[in-house]
Amino acid sequence: MDDNDTRVSISIVQYLSPANSGSCGYCKRGRNKRKDGSDDTEEPSFSLGVWAHDLNVKAYGDLCDVGWRRSGKYLYKPIMDKTCCPQYTIRLDVHNFRISRTHKRVLRNMHNYLKYGKLPERAIPDPTLDSTPSKLPKVKSKTENACLKKLTVKDDINEAKSERAEKGVKKKEFRKQRAIERRLKRGENIFEYQRERRLKEQSRKRTIQSFVEEYVEGEGWKHKLEIRTVQKGSPEFDKSMEESYNLFCKYQKLVHDDTNTSRKGYEGFLISSPLTTLPSDRVQLPALGSYHQQYILDGKIIAVGVIDLLPRCLSSKYFFYDPSYSFLTMGTYSALREIAFTQELSKTRPSLHYYYMGYYLQDCPKMRYKGKFKPSDLLCDKTFKWMPLEEAVEKIISNDSKFTVFYPDDPRPIAPSFASIRCMFRDRVIMYPKLRDELSGNKLIEFDERMNELRYYMHKVIESVVVFFPSLTVNQLADDDSATTEESSQSSSRSSTAEH
Numbered sequence: 179m180d181d182n183d184t185r186v187s188i189s190i191v192q193y194l195s196p197a198n199s200g201s202c203g204y205c206k207r208g209r210n211k212r213k214d215g216s217d218d219t220e221e222p223s224f225s226l227g228v229w230a231h232d233l234n235v236k237a238y239g240d241l242c243d244v245g246w247r248r249s250g251k252y253l254y255k256p257i258m259d260k261t262c263c264p265q266y267t268i269r270l271d272v273h274n275f276r277i278s279r280t281h282k283r284v285l286r287n288m289h290n291y292l293k294y295g296k297l298p299e300r301a302i303p304d305p306t307l308d309s310t311p312s313k314l315p316k317v318k319s320k321t322e323n324a325c326l327k328k329l330t331v332k333d334d335i336n337e338a339k340s341e342r343a344e345k346g347v348k349k350k351e352f353r354k355q356r357a358i359e360r361r362l363k364r365g366e367n368i369f370e371y372q373r374e375r376r377l378k379e380q381s382r383k384r385t386i387q388s389f390v391e392e393y394v395e396g397e398g399w400k401h402k403l404e405i406r407t408v409q410k411g412s413p414e415f416d417k418s419m420e421e422s423y424n425l426f427c428k429y430q431k432l433v434h435d436d437t438n439t440s441r442k443g444y445e446g447f448l449i450s451s452p453l454t455t456l457p458s459d460r461v462q463l464p465a466l467g468s469y470h471q472q473y474i475l476d477g478k479i480i481a482v483g484v485i486d487l488l489p490r491c492l493s494s495k496y497f498f499y500d501p502s503y504s505f506l507t508m509g510t511y512s513a514l515r516e517i518a519f520t521q522e523l524s525k526t527r528p529s530l531h532y533y534y535m536g537y538y539l540q541d542c543p544k545m546r547y548k549g550k551f552k553p554s555d556l557l558c559d560k561t562f563k564w565m566p567l568e569e570a571v572e573k574i575i576s577n578d579s580k581f582t583v584f585y586p587d588d589p590r591p592i593a594p595s596f597a598s599i600r601c602m603f604r605d606r607v608i609m610y611p612k613l614r615d616e617l618s619g620n621k622l623i624e625f626d627e628r629m630n631e632l633r634y635y636m637h638k639v640i641e642s643v644v645v646f647f648p649s650l651t652v653n654q655l656a657d658d659d660s661a662t663t664e665e666s667s668q669s670s671s672r673s674s675t676a677e678h
């Protein structure tokens with residue numbers, strides 16, 4: 179796309195259907211047939227979806243901040259007060275990221291593998307793999323459900339305990355003092371001891387970057403790992419297309435037991451992107467937009483991270499890898515590399531502050547690993563204000579994991595008015611009140627409802643897009659997108675089951 183391309187500033191979203199329900203990829207409700215053959219549709223997953231033909235990176239970033247995500251060109255937003263498994267948008271402040279002990283072990287394991295070819299003595303279970311939704315116990319009865327919740331709460335208590343232990347700074351100081359006294363008594367060189375301690379402390383304060391830089395300088399290493407950031411349409415991307423697709427099929431089959439992986443589905447789900455940029459978004463390189471990050475080990479692609487680079491955040495959309503390398507805890511490793519990448523980019527893009535890992539689900543262990551990256555916030559679905567994760571989780575747990583408004587006493591920002599919504603009508607763009615004049619009876623009621631839904635859930639973003647209704651257009655928007663809408667919205671349901 180060159181700078182003379184005038185299409186780049188236009189965002190067009192197509193209304194698909196009223197917010198609807200479907201089977202849930204997390205708790206599996208709505209998927210099981212009852213004994214009498216009818217569907218179990220009790221408390222199913224509930225979301226609103228639109229199809230984005232073109233979407234400016236800023237508009238998409240703003241949508242993420244009111245709870246939306248994308249899957250290919252399909253955008254969706256869980257209807258939190260209706261859906262069975264409330265999904266809160268989670269973000270990590272990369273400037274204040276605190277690396278945990280487990281994260282350091284993951285980085286060290288990779289380092290030892292690359293440098294010495296050494297396999298980890300003790301494999302770190304990849305929480306991104308642990309209890310994937312497909313392996314979650316089927317919730318058959320309320321008792322089982324209660325047990326599951328109890329386990330969840332217990333996990334959190336254990337986590338809190340270990341955190342408190344880590345915070346036992348006073349005790350640590352006391353022990354340090356005692357150690358110095360013992361050494362003094364034995365007549366040892368106390369300065370040497372203190373120097374060693376300082377080195378140890380420093381190694382504890384290491385950043386992700388400090389682990390990563392070593393690979394670059396190392397010589398005579400057993401393996402070489404390179405991360406290549408590529409964009410659709412580039413020669414590297416096209417050349418590696420087949421290899422990435424084969425890797426995706428292997429991953430889906432072995433990790434998610436999914437053999438329904440057509441090439442068209444893969445392209446619609448992980449390559450197709452509605453994101454467009456303005457020339458100003460392309461001044462700094464890499465330009466804002468959608469990318470694949472290929473993890474190339476000794477010349478072979480062993481993992482791919484699908485990411486969106488937006489004005490304020492790097493959003494991780496999906497990650498797939500060769501399961502033969504699961505001993506390297508690839509899910510966690512990639513998240514750490516993406517955080518480091520965001521930190522690096524923020525040096526030249528000061529507005530870039532956050533790493534988005536999608537949705538956080540309190541009752542889904544696979545998704546709760548996201549909370550291990552600190553400090554993180556969860557998005558309040560009513561006020562669109564962020565709350566520190568620990569505080570928000572406490573509120574969710576004390577509300578029995580039901581949908582929780584984090585700031586119940588604060589008002590919801592006022593939704594934009596009908597008068598600010600632009601619509602495509604036949605071959606023109608007009609404001610919604612003008613379109614209303616052309617409608618009457620049931621059509622008017624129906625459109626008012628749809629517009630209401632959009633302005634309520636898309637919020638201020640509705641003012642920066644053109645809403646497209648195929649039923650209002652004589653000449654269909656001339657591109658191939660509408661033909662693939664159905665298929666991609668199907669693949670989107672997969673993304674919700676297996677999102678990074």
Ligand SMILES: [Zn+2]
Binds near residue numbers: 202203205206222262
């Ligand atoms: Zn559910």
